[in-house]
Structure formats: C-alpha cells, structure tokens
Amino acid sequence: MSELIELSAAQAVARLRAREIDASELFEAYRERAAADELNAFTWVASAAPEPVADTALCGVPVAVKDLFCTEGVPSQAGSRILEGYRPPYTATVVARLAAAGAPLLGKTNQDEFAMGSSNENSGFGPVLNPWDRSRVPGGSSGGSAAAVAAGLAPWAIGTDTGGSIRQPAALCGLVGVKPTYGACSRYGMIAFASSLDQAGPLTRDVTDAALLLSHMVGHDPMDSTSVAFPEPITLPSAEDLRGLRFGVPEELLGDQAGAGIEPGVRASFEATLALAEELGAEVDTCRLPHAPHALSAYYLIAPAEASANLARFDGVRYGSRVAGDRDLETMYSETRAAGFGPEVKRRIMLGTYALSSGYYDAFYGTALKVRTKIAEDFREAFRRFDFVVTPTSPWTAFPLGSKTDDPLAMYLNDFCTVPMPLAGIPAISLPSGLADGLPVGFQLAGPAFSENRLLEAAHALERAIGFDGSRARA
Amino acid sequence: MTSAGIDYEPVIGLEIHVQLRTTTKMFCGCELSFGDPPNVHTCPVCLGLPGALPVVNARAVHFATMIGLALGCEIAPRSLFHRKNYFYPDSPKGYQISQYDVPICSGGRLGDVRIHRVHLEEDAAKLVHVGTSGRIHGADRSVVDFNRCGTPLVEIVTEPDIRSPAQAHEWLALLRVTLRQLGVSDVNMEEGSLRCDANVSVRPVGSGQLGTKTELKNMNSFRFLERGVAAEIARQTELLRGGREVVQETLHFDPASGTLTSLRSKEEAHDYRYFPEPDLVPLLVSGEMLAAARAEVPELPAARAARYERELGLHPDRARDLAFRADRAAYFERALASAPDGLGAVELANWIPQLVERIGSDADPSESRVSPEALAALAAMVVSRQASRDAAREVLRTLVAEGGDPRAVVEREGLGALSDDGGLADLVARAIAADPDAADKVAAGNMKAIGPLVGFVMRETKGRADGGEVTRLIREQLAVR
Ligand SMILES: [Zn+2]
Numbered sequence: 001m002s003e004l005i006e007l008s009a010a011q012a013v014a015r016l017r018a019r020e021i022d023a024s025e026l027f028e029a030y031r032e033r034a035a036a037d038e039l040n041a042f043t044w045v046a047s048a049a050p051e052p053v054a055d056t057a058l059c060g061v062p063v064a065v066k067d068l069f070c071t072e073g074v075p076s077q078a079g080s081r082i083l084e085g086y087r088p089p090y091t092a093t094v095v096a097r098l099a100a101a102g103a104p105l106l107g108k109t110n111q112d113e114f115a116m117g118s119s120n121e122n123s124g125f126g127p128v129l130n131p132w133d134r135s136r137v138p139g140g141s142s143g144g145s146a147a148a149v150a151a152g153l154a155p156w157a158i159g160t161d162t163g164g165s166i167r168q169p170a171a172l173c174g175l176v177g178v179k180p181t182y183g184a185c186s187r188y189g190m191i192a193f194a195s196s197l198d199q200a201g202p203l204t205r206d207v208t209d210a211a212l213l214l215s216h217m218v219g220h221d222p223m224d225s226t227s228v229a230f231p232e233p234i235t236l237p238s239a240e241d242l243r244g245l246r247f248g249v250p251e252e253l254l255g256d257q258a259g260a261g262i263e264p265g266v267r268a269s270f271e272a273t274l275a276l277a278e279e280l281g282a283e284v285d286t287c288r289l290p291h292a293p294h295a296l297s298a299y300y301l302i303a304p305a306e307a308s309a310n311l312a313r314f315d316g317v318r319y320g321s322r323v324a325g326d327r328d329l330e331t332m333y334s335e336t337r338a339a340g341f342g343p344e345v346k347r348r349i350m351l352g353t354y355a356l357s358s359g360y361y362d363a364f365y366g367t368a369l370k371v372r373t374k375i376a377e378d379f380r381e382a383f384r385r386f387d388f389v390v391t392p393t394s395p396w397t398a399f400p401l402g403s404k405t406d407d408p409l410a411m412y413l414n415d416f417c418t419v420p421m422p423l424a425g426i427p428a429i430s431l432p433s434g435l436a437d438g439l440p441v442g443f444q445l446a447g448p449a450f451s452e453n454r455l456l457e458a459a460h461a462l463e464r465a466i467g468f469d470g471s472r473a474r475a
Numbered sequence: 476m477t478s479a480g481i482d483y484e485p486v487i488g489l490e491i492h493v494q495l496r497t498t499t500k501m502f503c504g505c506e507l508s509f510g511d512p513p514n515v516h517t518c519p520v521c522l523g524l525p526g527a528l529p530v531v532n533a534r535a536v537h538f539a540t541m542i543g544l545a546l547g548c549e550i551a552p553r554s555l556f557h558r559k560n561y562f563y564p565d566s567p568k569g570y571q572i573s574q575y576d577v578p579i580c581s582g583g584r585l586g587d588v589r590i591h592r593v594h595l596e597e598d599a600a601k602l603v604h605v606g607t608s609g610r611i612h613g614a615d616r617s618v619v620d621f622n623r624c625g626t627p628l629v630e631i632v633t634e635p636d637i638r639s640p641a642q643a644h645e646w647l648a649l650l651r652v653t654l655r656q657l658g659v660s661d662v663n664m665e666e667g668s669l670r671c672d673a674n675v676s677v678r679p680v681g682s683g684q685l686g687t688k689t690e691l692k693n694m695n696s697f698r699f700l701e702r703g704v705a706a707e708i709a710r711q712t713e714l715l716r717g718g719r720e721v722v723q724e725t726l727h728f729d730p731a732s733g734t735l736t737s738l739r740s741k742e743e744a745h746d747y748r749y750f751p752e753p754d755l756v757p758l759l760v761s762g763e764m765l766a767a768a769r770a771e772v773p774e775l776p777a778a779r780a781a782r783y784e785r786e787l788g789l790h791p792d793r794a795r796d797l798a799f800r801a802d803r804a805a806y807f808e809r810a811l812a813s814a815p816d817g818l819g820a821v822e823l824a825n826w827i828p829q830l831v832e833r834i835g836s837d838a839d840p841s842e843s844r845v846s847p848e849a850l851a852a853l854a855a856m857v858v859s860r861q862a863s864r865d866a867a868r869e870v871l872r873t874l875v876a877e878g879g880d881p882r883a884v885v886e887r888e889g890l891g892a893l894s895d896d897g898g899l900a901d902l903v904a905r906a907i908a909a910d911p912d913a914a915d916k917v918a919a920g921n922m923k924a925i926g927p928l929v930g931f932v933m934r935e936t937k938g939r940a941d942g943g944e945v946t947r948l949i950r951e952q953l954a955v956r
Contacts, residue, residue, distance in 0.1 A: 068526075069526075070524075070525065070526040076525070076526075078525065083525065086525070088519070088524060088525065088526070089519065089524070090519050090524075092526060187526075187528060187754075188526065188527070188528050189526040189527075190526050191525040191526045192525075192526065192754075194753075195753035195754050196753035222530065223528060223530060224528050224530075225528070225529070225530050225531065225754065225755050225756050226528075226753075226754065226755070226756060305750060306750075306753055308560075308748075309558050309560055309568075309569065309570050309748075309750070311569075312560060312562065312568065312569020312570060313523045313525070313567060313568050313569050314525075315562060315564075315569060317564050317567075317619070318522060318523070318524075318567060319524070319525075329564070333562060353748065356560070356748035356749075356750050357746055357748060358746045358748070361748075361750070365750060
C-alpha cells in the first residue's frame with residue numbers, strides 16, 4: 001500500500017497505463033488515508049471509487065479538490081458556515097474536465113472561508129495542520145489541498161489562487177503550485193472570491209505532476225466569458241539546465257529595506273537557489289518593478305471590492321443557512337450574514353463596500369485600478385530584459401497556529417511577493433527550494449502571460465538540481 | 476414671496492424598460508416565458524447559484540443594436556457592463572448586471588424627442604406577496620418566481636424634451652409602434668414587456684433652467700402615464716405657486732385614487748456602488764454586427780409617415796394613422812399598388828379608416844374579407860363616378876360581410892350610378908317640374924335652394940345617383956352658370 005502512495009501522480013499514471021497497478025486499488029489506498037485524515041485537510045471524502053473509465057489520459061488517478069469548486073451532489077461550502085451542507089446541482093468546469101480526463105474526485109479540501117486568508121485559520125470548519133509540523137499552519141487559502149498532497153492523503157490536488165492562495169501553501173508544505181495566466185482555466189463553478197483575480201491551478205509533489213494536471217485544466221469554456229483558448233498544449237517538462245535564461249530579482253521586493261521582513265532562513269534558501277540557477281546557466285540580475293510596493297494596497301482594495309458584490313448572494317433566500325427566516329426581510333438578511341460569515345470575511349466585505357461607495361470610489365477603487373495597470377506595465381517592461389522575475393514565494397516558513405491571527409495586517413504581509421502577479425494576470429510557479437529549520441521554503445518564478453510551458457521547464461531544471469525530498473511529510 | 480400668477484411649463488423625460496423578445500435570457504440559456512408555472516425556467520446562472528457566471532446573449536446585443544440604429548443613436552464599438560449592487564429577493568446575485576457609464580447606444584432622436592441613451596441589462600425576478608394586501612407591507616409571506624429573472628432588457632432614456640402629458644402619451648405610442656415594427660419586443664404594457672418611468676419638473680414659462688425633478692415609477696398603461704404625469708405637474712405647480720419647493724423624490728402613482736405617494740426621498744436613494752462587472756469582457760460591436768443589424772431595420776413608422784406626406788400628399792394625421800400601424804400600412808401599400816390610373820393615393824387612403832371602422836380597430840385589414848385590390852377597385856369606381864359615395868359605402872358593408880369583387884356587387888344589387896344616359900337627366904327634369912318654386916330660386920342664383928331638387932332625385936334613385944352629377948344636371952337644365 002505505502003508503495004502506491006510513494007508514486008508521484010505521473011508515475012502512477014504510467015504504472016496504471018502499463019496495467020502494473022489497479023486504479024480502484026490506488027483510489028482506495030488514498031481514500032483510506034484521506035478518510036483517516038488527522039490534519040483536518042478534508043471536508044468530505046468519497047465513500048467509494050467510481051466506476052473506472054477506460055482509455056483516459058489520467059487513468060483514474062484521483063484528485064483532491066478545494067471545497068470552493070462546485071461538485072454536483074457533494075458538499076461545496078467554500079470553507080463557510082453560511083454554505084454548510086450546500087450541495088450544488090452542477091459541477092465546476094475544471095473538475096468536470098479532470099473527471100473526463102480520468103482524474104475522479106477523491107475528496108473536498110478545507111480552505112480559508114471564501115479563500116480569504118493565508119493560514120487556513122479562517123475556515124468555518126476549523127484550521128488545517130501542516131504535515132511538516134502539526135503545530136504550524138499549512139498556509140492558505142488552499143491549505144487543505146496543500147496539506148493533503150504533502151501528507152500523501154491525495155496524489156495531487158487543485159486549488160485557487162487570488163493573491164497567492166496556491167503558491168503560498170505550496171511553499172509552506174513543500175509542494176509545487178502553479179497560478180496560471182488569468183483566463184487559462186475556466187472559473188465556471190468556482191465559488192468566487194475576487195473574479196478578476198481568481199484562477200484555478202494544481203498543487204503537486206513535483207513539477208511534472210503540475211504540468212500533467214494543468215494540461216487537463218486549461219482551455220476556453222463557453223460558460224466563462226473571461227476564459228481563453230490556451231495558445232499551445234501544456235507539455236511535460238524535460239529541461240535539465242537554464243542556459244540562456246535571465247532571472248530578474250526585483251529590487252522593490254527584495255532590496256535591503258523592502259526585503260527586511262524576509263526570514264533569514266528563507267533569504268538563505270533563496271540566495272542558494274539563485275546561485276544554483278547560475279550554475280545551471282541562468283543569468284541573474286536585479287530588475288525593477290517600481291509599483292510593486294503598492295501591490296498589496298491595490299490588492300486589498302480590488303479583491304475586497306469584488307468580494308463585497310460576489311458574496312451578496314449569500315442572503316439566506318435560496319440556499320445555505322438562514323437565520324430569523326420568520327422575521328422581516330432586513331432582520332433575516334443581517335442575522336443570516338452575521339451568523340454565517342466569519343470575522344475575516346466580514347472585514348473584507350466592509351472594506352470592499354466602503355471602497356466602492358459613492359464619494360470614495362475614485363480615491364480607493366479607482367486608484368487601485370490605476371496601480372494595477374502600472375504593475376502590469378512594470379512586468380511588461382521587466383520581461384523585455386528578463387525571462388522570469390524570481391522571488392521567495394513567502395517571506396516566512398510555516399508559522400505556528402494562532403501566531404498571527406490577532407494582526408490581520410501582519411497576515412496580509414505574507415502575500416507581498418505573490419499579489420503582484422495576479423494583479424498583472426501573469427502566471428507564476430512556486431517550487432520547494434529546500435528547508436529552513438526543518439520547514440519547506442518556496443521559490444517563485446513569474447513569467448509573461450501564457451509562458452506556463454517555459455516556467456514549467458525552468459522549474460523542472462531547478463527541481464532536479466535542488467533534489468528536494470518531501471517524503472518526510474508523508475511518513 | 477409668492478409665485479402666484481406665474482405660468483409654469485412642464486419638462487418631462489421618460490425612461491422606458493423594454494423586454495427583448497429573444498429566445499433565451501440575457502446571460503444564460505434559459506427560455507423566456509410568460510405565464511408558465513413559477514421557477515421552471517431557471518439554471519445556476521439566473522438563480523445566482525455560487526460559482527455561476529454570466530455569458531452575454533448575442534441576440535440581445537443584435538436587438539439593442541437594431542433599436543439604436545432605429546433611434547438614430549451612435550453605436551459604441553466597445554461598451555461595458557457594470558454591477559449595480561442592491562439587496563432584495565428579486566435580485567439573486569445581490570446585484571443587477573447593467574450598463575453604466577459606457578452604454579451600447581447614445582444620442583439619437585425619435586420624432587420630436589431626443590434620445591439620451593439606450594443600454595442593455597437584465598430583468599429582476601417577480602415577487603408575489605401572499606396575503607391580504609398584495610403588497611409587501613402586510614403580506615403574510617413573499618415568494619419569488621425566477622422565470623422572469625434575467626430576461627434581456629433595454630432601457631431607453633430620453634432627454635427632457637416632452638412638454639405635456641398628452642405629448643408623453645403620443646411619443647410613447649410612437650416608440651411602441653417603432654419597437655413593434657422592429658420585432659424586438661412584444662411591447663405590451665399590461666404584461667410588463669414595456670414599462671415606463673417619467674421624470675417630471677416644472678419651470679416658469681420662458682426659463683432656460685430646469686426645476687427640481689421627481690421620478691414617477693412604473694405607470695403600466697398609456698392612460699396612467701398621462702394621468703400620473705398630469706397629476707404630478709399639477710402638484711408641483713401648486714407647490715411653487717404656494718411659495719413652496721419641490722423635493723427630489725421617487726413617487727408612485729395610484730391610478731385608482733389618482734394620488735401620488737413618496738417611495739423614497741433623495742437622502743434615502745440607494746448607493747448602488749457601480750463597478751465594472753469582472754465576470755464579463757467588454758462588449759464589442761463589430762462592423763459585421765452593425766451591418767447585420769442595419770439590414771434588419773425596416774422602414775420605421777416615423778419615416779414612413781413622412782414619406783406618405785411627402786410623396787403621396789397625405790394629410791399628416793392620415794399619414795400617421797396608416798404609417799404607425801404596420802398592418803394598415805402594408806394593406807394600404809398593397810391597395811395602392813393595384814390602384815388603376817386616376818385613383819389617387821389621397822382618395823384611396825380615405826377608405827382605410829372606413830374599412831377599419833367596420834372591422835374594428837384592432838383587426839388586421841389584410842385578414843378581413845376585403846382584399847386590398849377590392850378596396851382599390853371600389854375607390855376607383857367612386858372616382859370614375861361608376862358608383863356614388865353612398866352606394867360605395869353599401870358595397871363596402873357587403874364586401875366586409877361576404878368578400879368578393881365590388882363591381883359584381885354593384886351589378887348584382889343594382890347600385891350602379893345613374894348617369895346622364897341612364898335617365899338621370901329625365902329625373903332631374905321631373906324634379907324641376909315638381910318644385911317650380913325651388914327651381915326659380917336656383918335659376919335666380921340662390922344655390923341654397925337646390926336641396927329639395929337633389930333630394931327628389933335621390934329619393935327616386937334610392938341614393939344611387941351621384942350627387943355631384945345631379946347638381947351639374949340641375950344647373951345645366953336651369954342654365955345657371
Ligand atoms: Zn438561467
């Protein structure tokens with residue numbers, strides 16, 4: 001049994017294709033582990049393997065799915081008590097595509113409520129524990145997906161990234177996480193946080209798995225007007241060096257002043273990875289992203305503004321929980337939302353509502369949109385000289401549960417290297433660059449729109465050279 | 476200071492919501508319906524289920540483009556959808572997707588009223604208040620029917636160019652026939668596919684400034700619109716005459732009592748927190764889309780009426796009467812095409828109201844038993860004096876009942892005009908002989924005395940004689956110049 005678990009997803013696909021292992025056995029091996037989950041990573045686990053489908057690309061390797069993806073007849077609660085027990089009548093496009101490609105649903109994973117958080121402590125269904133150290137957070141908001149894959153409770157998983165919600169938990173759990181180009185994956189059926197930023201992506205043990213899973217997620221969906229046809233197939237990476245590639249290290253994020261908040265262990269791992277990249281043939285130099293220091297402020301206006309509208313539908317009228325349904329409309333609305341939403345969600349709804357209010361719109365939301373445009377321009381400018389912009393994914397390794405919950409602003413700082421990319425709509429990948437004090441550190445590469453294949457190739461070469469071993473978390 | 480004695484004029488602008496007659500809803504594939512059981516035409520999108528996303532209905536964009544072209548608007552090559560945020564059970568997402576600062580159509584004119592803008596949006600669900608009052612206050616409970624939710628709407632906003640309740644009524648009627656002719660909507664006010672709000676203010680006659688306006692909501696018939704606006708003008712004028720001020724507010728007109736009640740004041744106005752809808756990309760109208768819309772815009776009532784006046788010489792009222800009803804215009808034009816030489820359009824046009832009077836004003840004349848060719852033939856017989864006007868009316872009655880060829884009816888019923896060679900001259904001679912008094916007066920030039928003589932002939936011929944011909948023969952026989 002443990003042998004099956006030690007296979008990467010891509011290896012499992014190969015073995016299944018060669019009929020060396022059995023799909024239902026593989027499913028059952030993971031199902032048992034997921035059902036015995038001690039990390040609170042899952043909110044729902046399939047009760048049995050589905051009927052095997054012959055001749056699929058992914059051969060029946062099951063996938064764990066972040067709770068906010070709608071799955072027909074299966075609880076889809078987006079980590080919120082307001083949706084407790086909600087079972088949608090339809091399935092999100094990305095999940096349906098993966099099922100059709102032969103990756104059946106293993107379970108739904110815990111997350112920060114409506115994807116708002118960086119530690120998974122904002123879940124309405126309790127925090128998730130980091131398998132590397134159970135006293136620490138797995139990161140967020142896709143913390144359940146990250147913990148499940150890192151602990152070997154799932155071969156791979158999908159999550160969503162709005163300001164870092166795939167990359168940061170991937171970094172804190174020693175996984176590979178990809179935030180694709182905006183529009184690459186359909187958002188249909190993803191319970192929305194911030195529509196102009198949300199993107200689905202893979203969380204996997206290695207870069208090859210990430211490429212394989214992503215290759216079955218991308219593509220235009222007629223149900224999502226913002227989705228686009230990916231210009232080329234996502235291919236499995238094979239690069240072993242980085243010759244001819246130029247890495248830009250943004251001064252504004254990592255310079256002496258701005259980078260002061262980066263933990264020494266993270267800094268050391270990042271520097272070592274840059275040195276390794278040079279050894280592999282990459283050129284490394286400082287680049288400029290002049291508006292990047294304002295990314296966090298812009299993000300914390302745009303995302304809450306969109307969220308304030310996206311979350312208006314949770315009103316107790318049609319689905320989800322309802323409180324004071326026998327009272328007048330106003331009371332029913334306010335008591336339902338007061339009881340159903342957690343404090344972080346309420347904080348962001350209020351922030352977003354304020355930012356959009358008449359008289360404040362231009363100063364807040366309008367300005368944030370201008371900053372967003374400037375950040376996209378900064379990246380375009382940087383990519384004239386550099387192939388990729390590289391940073392540590394998170395300034396910290398996994399932090400102890402409860403250590404930052406009292407200070408939302410400190411928590412927001414966690415995202416300062418991951419929010420500029422979604423604001424610019426560009427793809428980024430995080431891969432483990434090593435350990436600091438026994439905890440994983442993430443290295444992030446960001447490239448121009450639709451550069452996923454090149455990002456995966458570069459990450460593949462680095463991954464080989466780094467030789468990160470995540471097996472300890474699965475023990 | 477009192478303003479008594481000053482004359483006030485009203486300034487009126489209209490906002491019209493039109494449900495488009497597409498097959499499916501604005502942002503999802505659900506069928507449009509009217510009168511079906513509640514909540515049968517729904518899906519994750521129009522129910523606002525978590526994770527669902529809108530996709531713009533191309534047909535609705537096509538219809539909106541046609542409307543814009545018909546109203547002479549500028550069509551934006553790129554327009555935007557926004558979210559209009561408000562909490563109410565008829566709004567499943569908590570916001571309505573609507574166009575805001577960049578609408579699909581702007582500018583334009585219909586008749587004597589300028590168009591400010593035309594934009595696309597989605598309709599709300601229908602709330603039914605169960606209980607005694609039928610309104611939300613005092614209802615036992617309220618239930619929601621989402622069949623209507625997401626129906627494509629255009630909102631047409633006029634400039635404040637209307638100056639009387641009657642003009643508002645008349646202009647809305649013109650808009651309605653225009654939209655009906657475009658085939659983009661059922662434009663039925665009772666069923667709610669055409670809904671009208673009015674912005675009303677008054678100002679001293681001659682003033683170039685606009686007074687404080689109020690908004691009258693949802694007047695669901697032409698009559699209520701006219702009455703509601705009239706009541707509001709009266710209310711505002713009285714306020715100003717009494718030295719008081721008009722307060723900006725939204726009003727509801729109760730047609731039963733004729734009274735206006737305040738729905739909300741300016742202070743209570745919603746802050747809709749509009750922002751660009753991130754789930755949709757900008758709406759692009761390409762050259763091909765524009766050409767396709769243009770190809771489907773037929774000749775519209777106002778243009779047709781102008782053509783009838785200009786080219787056919789019809790009186791403006793008659794021209795509008797025909798042109799504003801597509802069925803009558805089509806019938807008239809078919810009759811005109813078959814009209815023989817000598818039958819003018821004006822003479823022919825005069826027969827349409829007579830036909831309409833007999834078949835009922837709601838009926839399509841093309842569906843009556845009187846073919847356009849038959850009506851033209853009948854009108855031609857009058858012009859050529861083969862039948863008198865009175866006899867022709869008789870014939871029309873027969874045609875409406877039985878159909879057929881008017882010439883055959885005239886023949887069969889012996890209604891042909893008696894002309895000179897049919898013994899009419901002899902009859903005239905007998906009339907003169909029978910009333911020498913009248914004959915003497917006529918001979919002396921007193922034409923008022925001709926009545927009894929004509930009457931004699933008409934009695935004898937049972938109305939078949941042509942009045943004009945009889946008069947001519949009398950004058951001829953009495954040698955009156
Ligand atoms: Zn629908």
